[in-house]
Amino acid sequence: MRSKELKRGLQPPLIVNIIISTVSIIFLALFLVLPLVVVFGEAFRQGVSVWWGSIAEEESLSALRLTLFVAAIAVPLNLFFGIAASWALAKFDFWGRNLIITLIDLPFAISPIISGLIFILLFGINGWIGPWLIKHNIQIIFAVPGIVLATIFVTFPFVARELIPLMTEQGSEEEQAALTLGANGWQTFLRITLPNIKWGLLYGVILCNARAMGEFGAVSVVSGHIRGETNTLPLQAEILYNEYNFTAAFAVASLLAFLALVTLALKFFVEWKSNKLETV
Numbered sequence: 001m002r003s004k005e006l007k008r009g010l011q012p013p014l015i016v017n018i019i020i021s022t023v024s025i026i027f028l029a030l031f032l033v034l035p036l037v038v039v040f041g042e043a044f045r046q047g048v049s050v051w052w053g054s055i056a057e058e059e060s061l062s063a064l065r066l067t068l069f070v071a072a073i074a075v076p077l078n079l080f081f082g083i084a085a086s087w088a089l090a091k092f093d094f095w096g097r098n099l100i101i102t103l104i105d106l107p108f109a110i111s112p113i114i115s116g117l118i119f120i121l122l123f124g125i126n127g128w129i130g131p132w133l134i135k136h137n138i139q140i141i142f143a144v145p146g147i148v149l150a151t152i153f154v155t156f157p158f159v160a161r162e163l164i165p166l167m168t169e170q171g172s173e174e175e176q177a178a179l180t181l182g183a184n185g186w187q188t189f190l191r192i193t194l195p196n197i198k199w200g201l202l203y204g205v206i207l208c209n210a211r212a213m214g215e216f217g218a219v220s221v222v223s224g225h226i227r228g229e230t231n232t233l234p235l236q237a238e239i240l241y242n243e244y245n246f247t248a249a250f251a252v253a254s255l256l257a258f259l260a261l262v263t264l265a266l267k268f269f270v271e272w273k274s275n276k277l278e279t280v
Helices: 002-010 014-043 048-055 058-091 097-104 112-123 130-135 144-155 157-170 173-180 185-214 217-223 233-242 246-279
Strands: none
Touching (some): 048 058, 048 246, 058 097, 058 144, 058 185, 058 246, 112 130, 233 246
8 A cells, every 4th residue: 555655656747747748759750650651652652563663673672682681691690699698698607708798789889880891801802801712712792791791790789688687687596406307408498598588589589680681881881782782672772762763762661661660560569478478
């Protein structure tokens, strides 16, 4: 009874709630709903047939295939890295732990453009490893491998950053109990650790996939903008817009917007499911 009275006393006045809600709705309408309406409106302004014709162009289809291909490589690798890093950092205390956490956060602190330039300095013609790569006929920069590496770099914190606090909060008592009862490492991970982190893991994968498909800065630096070969969907939309082919540009952008909406729906579902399980 006392806690309810305290909670009621901490609630802001009705007028404050109305003001905050109104400002939030206006903000979302201006910066989220309105841009989506504009993108889809411009994409379908000349009809579905024109929209489909823009999407069905070989360069746009190539950009879509490359975007999905890069995400299909980057996300599983980051999934593996995120689980391994989170397990080590949350369950064990060792020298260099804080350094690893700092390195995981590095892509958040560095501009994507700068990260792309780093790969140019490493693997470019005049880079540290570039001459050796050229000698052995290996091309990374201005090719698909460079796009994959840049995407992996800018997306690898997402899974780890979702799992580290979750696994730290859960502790290691259940795993230790399983090991005491005779379970091996894989059995402990599959039957104890993985079920406890599955929703946080899925949440991190969704965010990682969204960033992988929508990454522009780092990919723009290392791709070379080769039509039909190294253009992802964001780069293809930029090229079409710069050429004043607005209908095709917005058609490609609508694909990205649709993928973003699907990602947002999955994110909402995971949050709802996780909160529902916590209240049970």
